[in-house]
Amino acid sequence: MKIASFNVNSIKARLTNLTDWLKEATPDIVCLQELKCLDEAFPRSEIEDLGYNVATHGQKTYNGVAILSKLPLEDVTRGLPGDDGDDHARYIEAVVSANGTALRVASIYLPNGNPVGTDKFEYKLRWMDRLIDQTAKLLSYEEPLALAGDYNVIPTADDVHDPAAWANDALFRPETRAKFRELVNLGLTDAFRACHTEAHRYTFWDYQAGAWAKDNGIRIDHILLSPQAADLLTGSDIDRNVRGREKPSDHVPIWAELDFG
């Protein structure tokens, strides 16, 4: 069972890039972020034609998340609990039956939070509190769970090309990283880090300033696993080459392989 996450930075602008990658990588489940379109504008038939079931939580212009799955999607829920006044489409959750075992998956687009010192940063930290609460609830089920998405969090200095340059950025601030540790310390496993210890492996390169050519990247897209899912982990990697193609997103896909037998 190959589970992937990909921030596409507009599903409409990225459709060919996405379908090319789907055909070659053949993931079973894909969590998408930054659709930037309403549910009715999602290119559903183009994705379904590749053998995927589709659940979307879209929004006009900004945000928007989805889950694609070759297995049927059950119990789909949209929106992160904890704040009825939050209208950003940043969270969708569903359950698939993997060889008789229930696997819960969430696609996460955590707020950017810049600039620090504004209500945007406070929104990010409060959103992380809500994600911690939701994750604690899901972990209490003691079942396989994968939380995959764009966390907009650089976990450590090994995950950024120039830590000093990012010191005051919302993605790398101590408060942000502390919240991320609080989340992981509930008992989650960073799938990529469980399989790779080397520094400077990135999932995002800015469109500007030749960031891709210079490998000035950051690792901010993560797949976090419950203990019951981590026990099944057999591999994880970043599909870095996708960044070098025509009309790329500024993020690339990441994936984790779980062996359900």
Place this chain on the structure above:
DNA sequence: ATGCCGGGCGAAGCCCGA
């Protein structure tokens, strides 16, 4: 690089991303 690129919106130039 508090915006160099790229996308949305909407039809020029601003908002947003990380």
